[in-house]
Amino acid sequence: MTQGAEANNDHLVQSSDPEHPANLIPDLCRKFYNWGWVTGTGGGTSIRRGDHIFIAPSGVQKELIQPHNIFVLEFPTPKYPPSDRKYIRKPLSLKPSACTPLFLAAFEQGAGCCIHTHSQWAVLVTLLVEREKGPGGCFEISNIEQIKGIPRGKGKGMMGFFDTLRIPIIENTAHEEDLTESLEKAMVEYPDTYAVLVKRHGIYVWGDDVAKAKTQCESLDYLFQLAVEMHKLGIPWTK
Amino acid sequence: MTQGAEANNDHLVQSSDPEHPANLIPDLCRKFYNWGWVTGTGGGTSIRRGDHIFIAPSGVQKELIQPHNIFVLEFPTPKYPPSDRKYIRKPLSLKPSACTPLFLAAFEQGAGCCIHTHSQWAVLVTLLVEREKGPGGCFEISNIEQIKGIPRGKGKGMMGFFDTLRIPIIENTAHEEDLTESLEKAMVEYPDTYAVLVKRHGIYVWGDDVAKAKTQCESLDYLFQLAVEMHKLGIPWTK
Amino acid sequence: MTQGAEANNDHLVQSSDPEHPANLIPDLCRKFYNWGWVTGTGGGTSIRRGDHIFIAPSGVQKELIQPHNIFVLEFPTPKYPPSDRKYIRKPLSLKPSACTPLFLAAFEQGAGCCIHTHSQWAVLVTLLVEREKGPGGCFEISNIEQIKGIPRGKGKGMMGFFDTLRIPIIENTAHEEDLTESLEKAMVEYPDTYAVLVKRHGIYVWGDDVAKAKTQCESLDYLFQLAVEMHKLGIPWTK
Amino acid sequence: MTQGAEANNDHLVQSSDPEHPANLIPDLCRKFYNWGWVTGTGGGTSIRRGDHIFIAPSGVQKELIQPHNIFVLEFPTPKYPPSDRKYIRKPLSLKPSACTPLFLAAFEQGAGCCIHTHSQWAVLVTLLVEREKGPGGCFEISNIEQIKGIPRGKGKGMMGFFDTLRIPIIENTAHEEDLTESLEKAMVEYPDTYAVLVKRHGIYVWGDDVAKAKTQCESLDYLFQLAVEMHKLGIPWTK
Numbered sequence: 001m002t003q004g005a006e007a008n009n010d011h012l013v014q015s016s017d018p019e020h021p022a023n024l025i026p027d028l029c030r031k032f033y034n035w036g037w038v039t040g041t042g043g044g045t046s047i048r049r050g051d052h053i054f055i056a057p058s059g060v061q062k063e064l065i066q067p068h069n070i071f072v073l074e075f076p077t078p079k080y081p082p083s084d085r086k087y088i089r090k091p092l093s094l095k096p097s098a099c100t101p102l103f104l105a106a107f108e109q110g111a112g113c114c115i116h117t118h119s120q121w122a123v124l125v126t127l128l129v130e131r132e133k134g135p136g137g138c139f140e141i142s143n144i145e146q147i148k149g150i151p152r153g154k155g156k157g158m159m160g161f162f163d164t165l166r167i168p169i170i171e172n173t174a175h176e177e178d179l180t181e182s183l184e185k186a187m188v189e190y191p192d193t194y195a196v197l198v199k200r201h202g203i204y205v206w207g208d209d210v211a212k213a214k215t216q217c218e219s220l221d222y223l224f225q226l227a228v229e230m231h232k233l234g235i236p237w238t239k
Numbered sequence: 240m241t242q243g244a245e246a247n248n249d250h251l252v253q254s255s256d257p258e259h260p261a262n263l264i265p266d267l268c269r270k271f272y273n274w275g276w277v278t279g280t281g282g283g284t285s286i287r288r289g290d291h292i293f294i295a296p297s298g299v300q301k302e303l304i305q306p307h308n309i310f311v312l313e314f315p316t317p318k319y320p321p322s323d324r325k326y327i328r329k330p331l332s333l334k335p336s337a338c339t340p341l342f343l344a345a346f347e348q349g350a351g352c353c354i355h356t357h358s359q360w361a362v363l364v365t366l367l368v369e370r371e372k373g374p375g376g377c378f379e380i381s382n383i384e385q386i387k388g389i390p391r392g393k394g395k396g397m398m399g400f401f402d403t404l405r406i407p408i409i410e411n412t413a414h415e416e417d418l419t420e421s422l423e424k425a426m427v428e429y430p431d432t433y434a435v436l437v438k439r440h441g442i443y444v445w446g447d448d449v450a451k452a453k454t455q456c457e458s459l460d461y462l463f464q465l466a467v468e469m470h471k472l473g474i475p476w477t478k
Numbered sequence: 479m480t481q482g483a484e485a486n487n488d489h490l491v492q493s494s495d496p497e498h499p500a501n502l503i504p505d506l507c508r509k510f511y512n513w514g515w516v517t518g519t520g521g522g523t524s525i526r527r528g529d530h531i532f533i534a535p536s537g538v539q540k541e542l543i544q545p546h547n548i549f550v551l552e553f554p555t556p557k558y559p560p561s562d563r564k565y566i567r568k569p570l571s572l573k574p575s576a577c578t579p580l581f582l583a584a585f586e587q588g589a590g591c592c593i594h595t596h597s598q599w600a601v602l603v604t605l606l607v608e609r610e611k612g613p614g615g616c617f618e619i620s621n622i623e624q625i626k627g628i629p630r631g632k633g634k635g636m637m638g639f640f641d642t643l644r645i646p647i648i649e650n651t652a653h654e655e656d657l658t659e660s661l662e663k664a665m666v667e668y669p670d671t672y673a674v675l676v677k678r679h680g681i682y683v684w685g686d687d688v689a690k691a692k693t694q695c696e697s698l699d700y701l702f703q704l705a706v707e708m709h710k711l712g713i714p715w716t717k
Numbered sequence: 718m719t720q721g722a723e724a725n726n727d728h729l730v731q732s733s734d735p736e737h738p739a740n741l742i743p744d745l746c747r748k749f750y751n752w753g754w755v756t757g758t759g760g761g762t763s764i765r766r767g768d769h770i771f772i773a774p775s776g777v778q779k780e781l782i783q784p785h786n787i788f789v790l791e792f793p794t795p796k797y798p799p800s801d802r803k804y805i806r807k808p809l810s811l812k813p814s815a816c817t818p819l820f821l822a823a824f825e826q827g828a829g830c831c832i833h834t835h836s837q838w839a840v841l842v843t844l845l846v847e848r849e850k851g852p853g854g855c856f857e858i859s860n861i862e863q864i865k866g867i868p869r870g871k872g873k874g875m876m877g878f879f880d881t882l883r884i885p886i887i888e889n890t891a892h893e894e895d896l897t898e899s900l901e902k903a904m905v906e907y908p909d910t911y912a913v914l915v916k917r918h919g920i921y922v923w924g925d926d927v928a929k930a931k932t933q934c935e936s937l938d939y940l941f942q943l944a945v946e947m948h949k950l951g952i953p954w955t956k
Contacts, residue, residue: 036939039863039866039935039936039938039939040863040866040932040933040934040935040936040939041866041932042862042863042866042936042939060928061928061931061932118862118863118939120939120942120943120946123861123862123943124943124946124947124950127947127950127952128950128952131952143411143439144362144439144440145281145357145362145411145437145439145440145441146278146279146281146357149278149279149280149281160413161411161412161413161439161440162413172860172862172878173878174877174878174879198862200860200861200862200878201861201862201878202862211299211300214300215279215280215300216279217279218278218279219278219279219280219281221278222275222278222279222281222357222359225359226359226362226363228946228950229359229363229467230363230366231950232471232949232950233363233366233367233467233470233471235366235367235370382650382678383601383678383679384520384596384601384650384676384678384679384680385517385518385520385596388517388518388519388520399652400650400651400652400678400679401652450538450539453539454518454519454539455518456518457517457518458517458518458519458520460517461514461517461518461520461596461598464598465598465601465602468598468602468706469602469605471710472602472605472606472706472709472710473609474605474606474609621889621917622840622917622918623759623835623840623889623915623917623918623919624756624757624759624835627756627757627758627759638891639889639890639891639917639918640891689777689778692778693757693758693778694757695757696756696757697756697757697758697759699756700753700756700757700759700835700837703837704837704840704841707837707841707945708841708844710949711841711844711845711945711948711949712848713844713845713848
């Protein structure tokens, strides 16, 4: 607890409730680290509770995050420029996540939690789609039970076994913040999606709440891993 | 313990004995989650003790299940319609597992525990068999030591190294409940089997007790993973 | 502790020393389970201390073994028939390991610990060697740093980077006990080996003490996994 | 604590601060063991704090290292011969790491921590580069987000997505100490590198502090694993 300098609005991240966002984020990040989703400070996680956005810091070992490392933003808040964002808690020694405007884009759509991973399975499917179909496009898979773990769209229930799941893929940019525009464009083109793949980079997944964002992220990662193995075995992703 | 509404017959799931089904199910689900068998709320587990069936709930993070989340059914109970099933404990905020009639089919055969996984190795072998042999059929493997972890049939001892293990594969359906009929048909066609693969979906494995169901499920998953690797290396599954 | 019937010579497996064989075997088995070496009751471990042999039981979940589940044999003891073996502690409800005569063969060579795994990497290299070279033969690899984790032979120091490691492969048999003769024959043909692969089955690895048996088993498993990946990439195992 | 003979300067490795090098090294080694980086006593880790170098011992199970097993060297100290190195704490029953002169080479460049792994992904990329390009050369990858986890060079910030990461590869030698000269030559040829691959052996990674060395090592390992999978799928490493 040598973080005395982070004492601004500390009460916002101090809670004995394990379900409090400041406790959930460290817990989730430890799990994501073990899955290989946030290797070497990559990736990130953010939770909205009422008009507060809780965000993991940038450039730190994700499996070691503590509640007092968490940033808190007022919501809504401007996405740009960063200096206009209304931080109500800012750990002085840390930098806010470069994913912040992307998380905010998801929260503006009504999400309660947004997860960003560098999962290798996600990266590999973007490489396979790029080679097969060129730039743009989306990842498609059908006739796999785990598809039922993904919602059909806001308030539309879950997908069915015979449905084709489509996850849009956007081009990567030099700076993570610059992904925001194309992420929002993908959200407009695919209004029912709860995830956007970033080519050669990873994925953004969101959900109505923490449990939904996490389990949807797991189901998608399962499907990406299965798709890579299916490709190795020469089995097509759609029927 | 904010589950006050679940207080009906709570004593059925409260025990300090780690071997009590209400304690074993959360413990098993945590293990299965770490093996990738119940990713993103997929899969399930059920245990029979005397005339009580204990079942994990549907649509929840399996690694976080608590004893008070467990459903209890009287056994025997009607498989259809769901409304006729005799629940003697029902956590009010949760839904019973869609696997329930499939678990009941195993218990009617005398099983003490039934496990349903979405293991990718199981899914991949169903895809490989589908491509080689078309619809229907079964997974076959022989001359692998781990086959000895699977029973030859009720009261017939364990399989031998030179035996050919056969696990039937059934087609998947839009709704999990609708698998029951073909699962039962497979049980009639393969009266000695302790497992049924579901194409593009996963597997149901049962056993005389919890230890047998779990270790048989592990041995089968080992064989499926080995079979996928053997296929990649061009080595046939049977001699 | 419902194992009252196992109270014969209980003091032999009761110790507060974590280095005591009765505490080490459960600890090792938990680790081996997590590595996938003793899936579904497969595999086993045995430690010699003075004139006592401590052995994990057969047919149980290896990650759940407790000190009171351990068998103790006097050493030396006849390898055959099983009924002549001098058990000085026998948990009544359990069966001694079918690997017992194989472990005894290693102890007769002076080993202090013997490990048997069903590692898939070990099985896959036996399949690859079988296809390339037919029956018999051995696994060979050279010019990999990890080879230095394997002894050159009793009292001969460790292997070098430029040496070729050779692990003999024996045919599997219907009954594990029946491997003993060919295991001993391989020990004669390869007098410097600390391991014997069993085709389509797994591996036996021993060492002068527990740390050596375990780290040699890890180094070999590393080499088998690497060899399978090298084969997939078309890279030969020896230079 | 039966290490009474190791009582020379024990205070140097006794601290209740989890960030103390004598506590960090055992903690890191446990993590590295679980990632498969220090299998079977392979690999090692060293931390510099002021004029003290803390080093894990040689030939021990890395996941079991305790603070009292740590060597302490004065810094600077002669790299050769070993007998001239100024050890101010030497656990009597253990041998200092054969990696010592390699770690010292990194510390002389200003590193605060140096990690040596036997990661199979590192070994496999050296084998693939050897086959494609012959002896010498380097591993190259571009257009992958995780590259941003690697510094561009001392005080030059982090690499960008469109940059090409280059990690030099040196030939392995019979004795680990003999790698020092070629490691230092690679440091001269690639003055901005924070890592050197050793063909058919593993990798040395260093960083300004422990967090940087560890996260850079993770990012590199992620890239090596991805590169092997990309190769299997026929996708080139650079655009």
